[in-house]
Amino acid sequence: MMPFGYVRATDRADAVARAGSGTRFLGGGTNLVDLLRQNMEQASNLVDVSRLDGSIRESHGGGLLIDASVRNAALAAHPLVRRRYPVLTRALLAGASAQIRNMATVGGNILQRTRCLYFYDVDGARCNKRQPGAGCDAREGFNRYHAILGASDQCVATHPSDMCVALAMLDAVIHLSGPDGERSVPLADFHALPNATPQVETVLKQGELITGVELPPPSDAVTHSEYRKVRDRSSYAFALISVAGGLALADGRVTEVRIALGGVAAKPWRARRAETALVGRAPSRDAILAAIREELVDARPLSGNAFKIGLAERTVTAVLTDLAGARA
Amino acid sequence: MSKLQNAIIGGVRAVLGQVPAAWLPGGTPDPLIDKRVALGGQQSRVDGPDKVRGVARFAAEVPMEDLLYATFVHSTIARGRIVELDTSAAEAAPGVQLVMTHRNAPKMSVPPAIGITNLKAAGNHTLPIMQSSEIRWNGQVVAVVLADTREKADHAATLVRVRYEASPARTRFEVGKRSAYTPESLLVERNRLDKGDAGKKLAEAAFKIDAVYTTPWENHNPIEPHAATIVWRDGKLIVHDATQMINATAGSLAKIFGLKAEDVHVSSPYVGGGFGAKGMWDHQILGAAAARLSGRPVRITLSRASMHRLVGGRTRTEQRVALGADADGKLKALLHHGYGVKPLHSVCDEAFSLTGRSLYASESFDVVQHYVDLDLLANSFMRGPGETPGTFAIECAMDELAHAIGMDPIELRRRNASTRDPVSGAPHSQNAMMAAYDLGAARIGWDRRTPEPGTRRDGEWLIGMGCASGTFPFTRMPGSSARITIDAEGHAHVASAAHEMGMGTATVQRQHTADRLGLPLDHVTVTIGDSSLPFASFAGGSSQTASLAAAISAASRKLATELIQLAGNDTPLAGLKASEVEFADGGLRSVENPARQESFVSILRRASRRELSVIGESGAPLEILKFSMHSTSAIFCELRVSEVTGEIRVDRLVGAFDCGRILNTKTATSQFKGGMIMGLGMALAEETLLDERTGRIMSTSLADYHVPVHLDVPDIDVLWTDIADPRAPLGARGIGEIGTTGVAAAVANAVFNATGKRVRELPLTLDRLI
Numbered sequence A: 001m002m003p004f005g006y007v008r009a010t011d012r013a014d015a016v017a018r019a020g021s022g023t024r025f026l027g028g029g030t031n032l033v034d035l036l037r038q039n040m041e042q043a044s045n046l047v048d049v050s051r052l053d054g055s056i057r058e059s060h061g062g063g064l065l066i067d068a069s070v071r072n073a074a075l076a077a078h079p080l081v082r083r084r085y086p087v088l089t090r091a092l093l094a095g096a097s098a099q100i101r102n103m104a105t106v107g108g109n110i111l112q113r114t115r116c117l118y119f120y121d122v123d124g125a126r127c128n129k130r131q132p133g134a135g136c137d138a139r140e141g142f143n144r145y146h147a148i149l150g151a152s153d154q155c156v157a158t159h160p161s162d163m164c165v166a167l168a169m170l171d172a173v174i175h176l177s178g179p180d181g182e183r184s185v186p187l188a189d190f191h192a193l194p195n196a197t198p199q200v201e202t203v204l205k206q207g208e209l210i211t212g213v214e215l216p217p218p219s220d221a222v223t224h225s226e227y228r229k230v231r232d233r234s235s236y237a238f239a240l241i242s243v244a245g246g247l248a249l250a251d252g253r254v255t256e257v258r259i260a261l262g263g264v265a266a267k268p269w270r271a272r273r274a275e276t277a278l279v280g281r282a283p284s285r286d287a288i289l290a291a292i293r294e295e296l297v298d299a300r301p302l303s304g305n306a307f308k309i310g311l312a313e314r315t316v317t318a319v320l321t322d323l324a325g326a327r328a
Numbered sequence B: 001m002s003k004l005q006n007a008i009i010g011g012v013r014a015v016l017g018q019v020p021a022a023w024l025p026g027g028t029p030d031p032l033i034d035k036r037v038a039l040g041g042q043q044s045r046v047d048g049p050d051k052v053r054g055v056a057r058f059a060a061e062v063p064m065e066d067l068l069y070a071t072f073v074h075s076t077i078a079r080g081r082i083v084e085l086d087t088s089a090a091e092a093a094p095g096v097q098l099v100m101t102h103r104n105a106p107k108m109s110v111p112p113a114i115g116i117t118n119l120k121a122a123g124n125h126t127l128p129i130m131q132s133s134e135i136r137w138n139g140q141v142v143a144v145v146l147a148d149t150r151e152k153a154d155h156a157a158t159l160v161r162v163r164y165e166a167s168p169a170r171t172r173f174e175v176g177k178r179s180a181y182t183p184e185s186l187l188v189e190r191n192r193l194d195k196g197d198a199g200k201k202l203a204e205a206a207f208k209i210d211a212v213y214t215t216p217w218e219n220h221n222p223i224e225p226h227a228a229t230i231v232w233r234d235g236k237l238i239v240h241d242a243t244q245m246i247n248a249t250a251g252s253l254a255k256i257f258g259l260k261a262e263d264v265h266v267s268s269p270y271v272g273g274g275f276g277a278k279g280m281w282d283h284q285i286l287g288a289a290a291a292r293l294s295g296r297p298v299r300i301t302l303s304r305a306s307m308h309r310l311v312g313g314r315t316r317t318e319q320r321v322a323l324g325a326d327a328d329g330k331l332k333a334l335l336h337h338g339y340g341v342k343p344l345h346s347v348c349d350e351a352f353s354l355t356g357r358s359l360y361a362s363e364s365f366d367v368v369q370h371y372v373d374l375d376l377l378a379n380s381f382m383r384g385p386g387e388t389p390g391t392f393a394i395e396c397a398m399d400e401l402a403h404a405i406g407m408d409p410i411e412l413r414r415r416n417a418s419t420r421d422p423v424s425g426a427p428h429s430q431n432a433m434m435a436a437y438d439l440g441a442a443r444i445g446w447d448r449r450t451p452e453p454g455t456r457r458d459g460e461w462l463i464g465m466g467c468a469s470g471t472f473p474f475t476r477m478p479g480s481s482a483r484i485t486i487d488a489e490g491h492a493h494v495a496s497a498a499h500e501m502g503m504g505t506a507t508v509q510r511q512h513t514a515d516r517l518g519l520p521l522d523h524v525t526v527t528i529g530d531s532s533l534p535f536a537s538f539a540g541g542s543s544q545t546a547s548l549a550a551a552i553s554a555a556s557r558k559l560a561t562e563l564i565q566l567a568g569n570d571t572p573l574a575g576l577k578a579s580e581v582e583f584a585d586g587g588l589r590s591v592e593n594p595a596r597q598e599s600f601v602s603i604l605r606r607a608s609r610r611e612l613s614v615i616g617e618s619g620a621p622l623e624i625l626k627f628s629m630h631s632t633s634a635i636f637c638e639l640r641v642s643e644v645t646g647e648i649r650v651d652r653l654v655g656a657f658d659c660g661r662i663l664n665t666k667t668a669t670s671q672f673k674g675g676m677i678m679g680l681g682m683a684l685a686e687e688t689l690l691d692e693r694t695g696r697i698m699s700t701s702l703a704d705y706h707v708p709v710h711l712d713v714p715d716i717d718v719l720w721t722d723i724a725d726p727r728a729p730l731g732a733r734g735i736g737e738i739g740t741t742g743v744a745a746a747v748a749n750a751v752f753n754a755t756g757k758r759v760r761e762l763p764l765t766l767d768r769l770i
């Protein structure tokens, strides 16, 4: 770990003003500090943004405005989140451990980096994300946790967040503040697929701060939503596959459906094709399966993760079938 | 490993076959088998309060002036040599005192290998350490950075530049199998066993199973990482270590640095878990070398990643088991062949093929195992070495056979339970495996199991139940000793260089000594964990309790003799021989006439002595060469498997153990449970990920090497037969390792019962079940 300076930002403006090359924002530090210690990331200065506003409040349109410094545990426990956006609470609680959730912030969770083993092995492995052009040892190595959708020759890593899968399903919008002013980006467009530049992971610009996340008012499918995470042990493991699903019915037919997948790509994967295929249909097991298969036609398994395609199909089918059953 | 060893041990066994049992250790059963006051009860660990309060001082916490912290730089190739080494940036980094590499490291001899004949050797491998530019495995230490804080040392370590010239490395198991070697012996047993034409018997059998089972490379992950605080003082080497091999480490360091044995002092009063891994590895040696070179004390605490690169684990295994049975389920043939990895520089055996030789009365046997020599880190012993992977193969095969015959798996085992050693014909010292099955079956409710797989369900969850036998041999180490000191208050103090890794060594020997000497518990103290105390062998092979008990028992006999002498003629005991007295009520009394007695206090006072000390030693464990001495268990598991995701949730584990008498119900329960949880980890999750392209371990953190979390661990019931082994001190065989054996098979068998899917590869990850 390089020696670094540390300062606590007094407010957003202060944080943005302090941003500069070599400076990194610090949330709970549960990811960044590990990366610094392993010498995978370098920073000469850390600007602590974990103690800013910290509020969760209703927006004018009836949605929810969540400050980026809100801790994962606090967000999961918030009564409005639990009642209106149950999928978000479940996704948060499916992630990491209680101790990590107490520290982790919303901003940091969105920007956490992949858990690819080769990305982490600074000394011994090649990784295009770490060192563009170096090569990718994961492609022919251990890639059980890796992408089946949207990967490239350069990179097959996944984004590991559970929270972001729920946010993608909820059509969340990310608010940013930077040297050039403020802007907002839908979460679905925030993370980038690797293509030829796997080192570029988001649309965030140099020095930009995530200030908050906005959730639109809950639709019927959101209030009736579920998160299911499939993993290698019953807790404290990253998702092999996770599914955020929500369903609304009228007269036995789907009026609204939302599906997002985790563990399949470098970004939380909103399954729009499957959603389109299902709307207006009766939510039978066959119809759901056909819809998710349509979403996964482009899936390209690696040497160690072909099982994920079937697993994604089965998990989506189970989640939506359960929701349909509960609503029928 | 040699033919010579086979010949010697075979010879001793043959002779002992003729020697009357009464002449051997345990010939007269230990009276404490039945006469128990403190023993057999529930006692909390004496070290518990200090640990809870945080005042127990572990190796990395020993305060020391002028301390330097060490961080290791590991090689990134498996075989080859260092051609360029630039340490200048690291040396110039803040706080750095020294960078040690092969260029400036002191001369050190190769570590003496752990062996059955040398209790002062602790080497897990026999490679030179930092003596040349040669690289022998991916992860070998190429530089040691010393700085005045750990963080500075860590930072500077990233600045060391190394360029390698790689030579072809052998890192692929399948390739290595083609040139596997076959050792002559495994531990103290002959490797090859060929008895009664198993091939022919298998071909003729009414029912047969022939399958290959695999277990992955696994690593120990004790909660305390390996650590040592090391200082040279006046030419003497002092090591505050976390070790289960105190004397062997001291003896080895003396050899390596060319010192006299008495010039090395190893202290290790507390060890935060060992499981076989806390022996001597390169870190203590390099730490001592760096301390000598820098002239300052050094602390080395391995990071989790350094642990995985430097401390060996359990080899992967590939085991073929073929079983042939007649129409009644009686075993006609047992074939057990297989491969593990054991580089030629690696010392510890993973003798999985010993498992099937004692469990069942098969008519014929064909057993042998081979090793693959690869350019990898040496193995170590890992809890239940041999039997842990071995029971996975044998006990899954038994379950498969039961299913093929259409017989209850417990009934199959009952029909094949051995009444004496199935190979040598030696009598059992004691064996009641089927009693353990009866206890366990009743506790889990085996009658609720449906024999037809896939027939019980709860929503998407398929429910199943399985069982398996566990087994581990009894060992007692020779040459372990203990000192008993009786003080003027009549209190007893026991001292021995034995080990406390959390299992309750001092606690149980305190109970033992109290009963042995007829004292209340609070009149006894036990001090262990330091090489200045009387010699003790390592804590391994589940042997420590028995070895130490034998030493204390021998010391107590000496004590009686010396007390009688000291008592002289002015005592009610006058004229009695040591064999005619017993310890009772804080003193000695005549067995014949209990009224003739005198207390320790009175004897010492009259002799004007402030204390009396004796040392006793455990003798050669000849009983294990005459008798077949194995602990056994019956493990039961009930679980659910999701039909959607293949995820397994274990709902219950029951372990019923036949290990002789239980000495402390509380510490024993913890040992068994801990072992079973480790078995559960093996069943469900544990796997060291070796990238065979580079020979590099990729799973070097606990985020990537999965052990069970609390939610994975179900209610665990532990039961025992508590039948004494008349040949073992206190009637007790060891219990430290058997808990791990059999668990993975019980889980896999329950998965089969739930789903109808037979998974023969560990771990049982969900992708194998969908």
Ligand SMILES: Cc1cc2nc3c(=O)[nH]c(=O)nc-3n(C[C@H](O)[C@H](O)[C@H](O)COP(=O)(O)OP(=O)(O)OC[C@H]3O[C@@H](n4cnc5c(N)ncnc54)[C@H](O)[C@@H]3O)c2cc1C
Pocket (backbone or CB within 6 Å): A024, A025, A026, A027, A028, A029, A030, A031, A032, A033, A049, A068, A069, A072, A094, A095, A096, A097, A100, A103, A104, A105, A106, A107, A108, A109, A110, A111, A112, A160, A161, A162, A163, A208, A209, A210, A211, A236, A237, A238, A239, B703
């Ligand atoms: C062992 C382990 C298991 C885990 N398991 C899971 C799991 O199962 N599921 C899961 O979803 N997650 C898991 N996590 C990851 C965890 O969720 C993240 O580490 C955490 O959410 C990161 O939040 P943080 O506030 O600590 O971020 P930090 O570590 O502080 O920061 C992460 C990144 O975000 C940047 N950053 C932080 N705040 C802002 C901001 N406001 N604006 C711009 N940039 C910012 C930092 O500069 C840094 O690049 C696990 C982590 C660990 C260590």
